Amino acid sequence: MSFPIDIDGRTVTASAGETILDVARREGIFIPTLCFDERLHPFGACRVCMVGVEGARGPVAACTTPCREGMQVDTRDARAIRVAKGVVELVLSDFPVERLETEDKRNELQRVAAHFGLKTSRYQGERHAHAPDLRHPYIKLHLDECIVCGRCVRACDEVQGAFALAYSGRGFGTKIVAGLDTSLAESSCVSCGACVSACPTGALDEAPFRATAAVDRTVTTTCAYCGVGCRLEAHVRDDKVVAVDPALDGPANKGHTCVKGRFAHQFTVSDERLKNPLIRTSTGFRDASWDEALDLVASTMLRIKREHGPDAIAGISSSRCTNEENYLLMKLMRAAVGTHNVDNCSRVCHSPSSFGLIQGLGKSGGTNPFDDIERAKVIFVTGANPTEAHPVVGARIKQAVLGGARLIVSDPRRIELAGLADRYLQLRPGANVALFNALAHVIVEEGLHDRAFVEEWVEGVEPYFAFIQRYAPEAVEATTGVPAKLVREAARLYATGGAAAIFYGLGITEHSQGAPGVQCLVNLAILTGNLGKPGAGVNPLRGQNNVQGGSDSGSLPNVYSMYQPVTDEAAARKFEDAWGVKMKRKRGLMIPEMFDAAIDGRLRALYVFGEDVAHTDPNTTHVLKALTSLELLVCQEIFLSETAKLAHVVLPGSAFLEKTGTFTNAERRIQLVNAAARPPGDAWLDFDILRELSRRLGYEMAAKTPSEVMDEMARLSPDIAGVSYDRLGRSGLQWPVPHKDHPGTPMLFGDVGPDGRRFGTASGKARLSAVDWAPPGEEVDPEYPFILVTGRQLAHYNAGTMTRRTANLELHPSDLAEIHPDDAARLGVADGDEVEVASRRGSLRTFAKVTTRVAPGNLFMSFHFPELQVNLLTSSHADAATSCPEYKVSAVALRRIAAGEGRAKHGAHGIHHVS
Numbered sequence: 001m002s003f004p005i006d007i008d009g010r011t012v013t014a015s016a017g018e019t020i021l022d023v024a025r026r027e028g029i030f031i032p033t034l035c036f037d038e039r040l041h042p043f044g045a046c047r048v049c050m051v052g053v054e055g056a057r058g059p060v061a062a063c064t065t066p067c068r069e070g071m072q073v074d075t076r077d078a079r080a081i082r083v084a085k086g087v088v089e090l091v092l093s094d095f096p097v098e099r100l101e102t103e104d105k106r107n108e109l110q111r112v113a114a115h116f117g118l119k120t121s122r123y124q125g126e127r128h129a130h131a132p133d134l135r136h137p138y139i140k141l142h143l144d145e146c147i148v149c150g151r152c153v154r155a156c157d158e159v160q161g162a163f164a165l166a167y168s169g170r171g172f173g174t175k176i177v178a179g180l181d182t183s184l185a186e187s188s189c190v191s192c193g194a195c196v197s198a199c200p201t202g203a204l205d206e207a208p209f210r211a212t213a214a215v216d217r218t219v220t221t222t223c224a225y226c227g228v229g230c231r232l233e234a235h236v237r238d239d240k241v242v243a244v245d246p247a248l249d250g251p252a253n254k255g256h257t258c259v260k261g262r263f264a265h266q267f268t269v270s271d272e273r274l275k276n277p278l279i280r281t282s283t284g285f286r287d288a289s290w291d292e293a294l295d296l297v298a299s300t301m302l303r304i305k306r307e308h309g310p311d312a313i314a315g316i317s318s319s320r321c322t323n324e325e326n327y328l329l330m331k332l333m334r335a336a337v338g339t340h341n342v343d344n345c346s347r348v349c350h351s352p353s354s355f356g357l358i359q360g361l362g363k364s365g366g367t368n369p370f371d372d373i374e375r376a377k378v379i380f381v382t383g384a385n386p387t388e389a390h391p392v393v394g395a396r397i398k399q400a401v402l403g404g405a406r407l408i409v410s411d412p413r414r415i416e417l418a419g420l421a422d423r424y425l426q427l428r429p430g431a432n433v434a435l436f437n438a439l440a441h442v443i444v445e446e447g448l449h450d451r452a453f454v455e456e457w458v459e460g461v462e463p464y465f466a467f468i469q470r471y472a473p474e475a476v477e478a479t480t481g482v483p484a485k486l487v488r489e490a491a492r493l494y495a496t497g498g499a500a501a502i503f504y505g506l507g508i509t510e511h512s513q514g515a516p517g518v519q520c521l522v523n524l525a526i527l528t529g530n531l532g533k534p535g536a537g538v539n540p541l542r543g544q545n546n547v548q549g550g551s552d553s554g555s556l557p558n559v560y561s562m563y564q565p566v567t568d569e570a571a572a573r574k575f576e577d578a579w580g581v582k583m584k585r586k587r588g589l590m591i592p593e594m595f596d597a598a599i600d601g602r603l604r605a606l607y608v609f610g611e612d613v614a615h616t617d618p619n620t621t622h623v624l625k626a627l628t629s630l631e632l633l634v635c636q637e638i639f640l641s642e643t644a645k646l647a648h649v650v651l652p653g654s655a656f657l658e659k660t661g662t663f664t665n666a667e668r669r670i671q672l673v674n675a676a677a678r679p680p681g682d683a684w685l686d687f688d689i690l691r692e693l694s695r696r697l698g699y700e701m702a703a704k705t706p707s708e709v710m711d712e713m714a715r716l717s718p719d720i721a722g723v724s725y726d727r728l729g730r731s732g733l734q735w736p737v738p739h740k741d742h743p744g745t746p747m748l749f750g751d752v753g754p755d756g757r758r759f760g761t762a763s764g765k766a767r768l769s770a771v772d773w774a775p776p777g778e779e780v781d782p783e784y785p786f787i788l789v790t791g792r793q794l795a796h797y798n799a800g801t802m803t804r805r806t807a808n809l810e811l812h813p814s815d816l817a818e819i820h821p822d823d824a825a826r827l828g829v830a831d832g833d834e835v836e837v838a839s840r841r842g843s844l845r846t847f848a849k850v851t852t853r854v855a856p857g858n859l860f861m862s863f864h865f866p867e868l869q870v871n872l873l874t875s876s877h878a879d880a881a882t883s884c885p886e887y888k889v890s891a892v893a894l895r896r897i898a899a900g901e902g903r904a905k906h907g908a909h910g911i912h913h914v915s
Contacts, residue, residue: 003070021062104214136189162189162192191811264797314607321610327555330560473485512880514882594606652682668734819835
């Protein structure tokens with residue numbers, strides 16, 4: 001409901017629930033504030049936003065006073081100004097007023113003081129004198145500039161949920177403290193910077209920015225770390241990004257971001273950035289011109305194509321790069337080379353998501369927007385650790401739970417969210433399918449399914465109901481390791497607690513039953529009718545910034561853009577007509593198949609764009625053998641990665657802050673990426689490298705700009721036919737966007753189409769999948785008695801290529817082996833001891849972290865440091881449908897390194913020395 005109010009003689013429209021300040025800001029009417037932050041609940045503590053309201057007994061706080069019809073507001077009311085100005089003078093009486101003279105767009109107190117014409121305070125008295133706390137690598141605390149407004153405390157509580165800051169003392173002695181009056185670095189702080197963005201004075205600030213507070217320009221772009229898709233404001237001075245803030249209107253992040261998105265951008269100016277093309281010689285690499293390097297790549301690829309056929313060449317694309325660049329690489333391989341041998345890193349992370357979601361629902365994307373986290377009554381987090389791997393989504397889930405949502409967590413490792421869960425199911429690694437089938441059994445057995453939905457919109461019901469009978473929780477308890485009573489309680493909560501949203505990650509997909517695990521989660525949503533309604537759905541947390549978009553763009557061996565099969569005659573002819581070439585109707589090689597083909601001589605050349613397969617892919621020994629078997633290995637990279645060290649030619653590309661294009665996040669939102677800086681030295685834009693290489697291969701790309709590539713994708717892809725750069729704006733569009741007037745589709749499957757179809761399957765109905773549990777690819781035995789699970793840590797991102805070149809290294813300096821105290825005691829291992837971890841494929845040395853986060857019999861390690869090469873331990877076992885590797889189950893042994901055996905020598909596998 002909307003109604004008119006009057007502000008300063010101007011009639012404006014207010015809506016129910018809006019405050020005076022809300023309406024004034026929307027209408028561009030300035031009201032000063034100090035304690036207000038639009039991300040936080042109104043506080044009304046500072047009394048700087050006082051205004052006059054006709055009929056009120058005195059001035060009122062604009063930030064907490066709701067509007068009512070016919071209200072008369074006067075922001076220039078003399079009494080209100082007197083109160084507010086007096087408050088600001090009192091604040092300035094204990095503030096270093098010289099800071100008001102330093103240009104700083106972040107300093108709200110500076111603007112408020114100027115509004116009231118204040119440069120000093122008439123009040124004199126004792127002032128605080130605190131030494132700055134500079135111990136955190138990013139966040140610097142200057143308590144002498146703190147006005148105790150509490151915004152930092154509230155931001156830490158209400159935005160992040162870390163509860164790392166608090167008030168201490170009374171009266172004049174009141175101050176903000178971290179933890180138990182320790183440093184931020186030693187508290188529960190997760191280094192997200194929410195407190196920094198909330199601080200109105202600069203008392204909390206980041207060191208690099210304080211010295212360069214004045215900026216030349218600010219560029220809005222999209223984060224290139226995880227798949228949340230945070231919108232960022234990159235502040236530029238002298239053509240360098242000096243600081244990054246979360247965009248307050250970011251649709252996915254709502255003015256928040258994590259330690260990586262906010263602070264870990266200095267890798268872009270690292271001295272280790274590649275600045276010139278490199279060509280391998282007998283003694284290492286030498287610099288080369290672009291003409292020489294590209295001619296060498298093109299001539300070698302053309303020779304191999306001539307001698308061995310186009311399928312002797314393959315390309316691996318990058319989920320770190322834009323949709324347009326992924327599309328160009330897949331077009332280069334298909335149109336310029338003539339092969340479908342193109343894949344991207346979703347192969348080794350979320351390819352089972354595409355398979356499982358398409359099988360059950362007919363679309364390869366998460367069903368609901370992130371905003372539905374706040375609408376969910378029940379949240380089921382399984383095989384994901386969002387507070388570390390997708391921190392903004394993790395924070396939003398925490399806030400939802402603190403606000404009353406019920407939480408179920410299923411994970412072998414006791415993640416942070418497990419401590420907030422109503423039911424925590426600590427299952428055995430590799431038991432996902434058995435556990436999800438047991439949950440489904442309870443739902444069917446107890447009649448908790450949505451009968452009306454199932455009858456109208458689901459196929460395969462009778463055979464599935466018969467199949468699921470054998471998965472009683474009691475029957476599979478020995479397999480799952482979860483007590484049957486707990487499984488039954490969780491099933492009832494999920495089925496009867498209201499709108500229920502599933503969020504899952506690589507702990508589901510990176511298994512030999514990765515695709516079946518996704519299908520079983522889809523089954524749960526289908527049974528309970530948790531599809532096509534707010535607060536519900538099945539939502540994969542995509543690992544990298546553009547895993548969704550890399551696959552959407554067609555960098556897969558079996559589909560063109562937006563999942564149009566290469567075997568489909570109509571789709572193939574459409575792309576042939578558009579590109580002017582003929583193409584095969586048979587899929588190409590997936591990444592693991594590329595390695596096998598390289599070893600047996602069928603694959604001669606591999607073009608790796610923005611991926612470090614020598615570090616991140618499983619069974620490192622096998623991968624190294626494949627890479628060193630090639631006649632031509634080309635790497636298009638920003639650093640000399642472990643894979644690039646093996647290349648014959650290295651082409652220096654561009655980082656996300658240097659390019660224009662789009663990313664698609666985990667909620668299917670296509671968002672603009674805007675260049676804020678230039679690539680260093682003689683490095684080129686990735687877009688330009690791909691276009692020029694295609695030209696030298698004899699195929700001229702028609703599209704000359706990223707926006708023209710998006711236009712081409714839209715013409716050829718019905719699900720994004722309405723997407724163009726001029727429509728994306730600041731919020732992007734969520735596909736499907738079938739035409740130019742379509743607003744996008746935040747939630748899938750909510751509407752019935754004119755043809756009577758609701759889902760994307762052939763029948764238009766959701767499809768139940770009867771999937772049996774099978775044991776993982778390898779199991780423990782007396783020689784290898786532990787199961788190793790791998791995953792991420794908060795401070796780093798995947799291979800660590802970017803984050804290891806930032807101060808995040810101080811927050812997490814190494815990969816450790818987490819082990820349960822009972823196992824550690826039995827083996828005589830203490831926290832911090834050096835240990836050897838060995839599998840059937842290799843061994844490494846690291847240091848032990850004794851913790852109850854892992855269950856007895858399990859180990860956990862992250863994989864961010866190439867010196868350690870954790871993937872020496874992982875196997876080539878993979879999901880049958882998608883070839884996604886089983887990173888989450890590797891049988892290993894662990895032993896303590898005895899004194900005298902020497903220290904760990906990371907990197908001893910020798911990939912630095914391959915000639």
